[in-house]
Amino acid sequence: MKNTIEARLSFSYKGEDFNLTSEIDLDALMTQDSEVPDIYSVLARENNIDTYSYLYEVMTSYEITYHNTSKKAASCLTGNDFDFSKFRILWQEQLDTQVIEDIANKHLNIADLTQHPKIKTALLEALKHGRKITNVP
Secondary structure, three states: OOOEEEEEEEEEEOOEEEEEEEEEEHHHHHOOOOOOOOHHHHHHHHOOOOOOOHHHHHHOOOOOEEEOOOHHHHOOEEOOEEOHHHHHHHHHHHHHHHHHHHHHHHHHOOOOHHHOHHHHHHHHHHHHHHHHHHOOO
16 A cells, blocks of 8 residues: 655745645655655655745745655644655564564465564564664664
8 A cells, every 4th residue: 555645835935926736756755764854855856846946945934734644654744744754664664564464374384464463573583683783674
């Protein structure tokens, strides 16, 4: 399932009103190195605003609001604020679960790890330990 959220930003510049909206692909953002993604740049790029312009500078002085999240992202939305750090954790947990479910299915013929919580815990620990010793986040 694709994780998305709608970002909105409204502001005025030189007597002109701007109402920017963008559907943000959260899955794509989570693959980037940045802990907190630069949504202002995304909104600017999608609305043909140069990120080296005074218009962009004015734009960044206004607050982005977030709306219409996908199911997984909904728990990270409080009012109009979106907690990207919390979503990154949930997103990584979802990826980890997919990885260990594939392993359990392939090697142990277990299709549903929720029926085997100890095996799930062991596989998650092994995955996290492997990341730690190989220095992979």
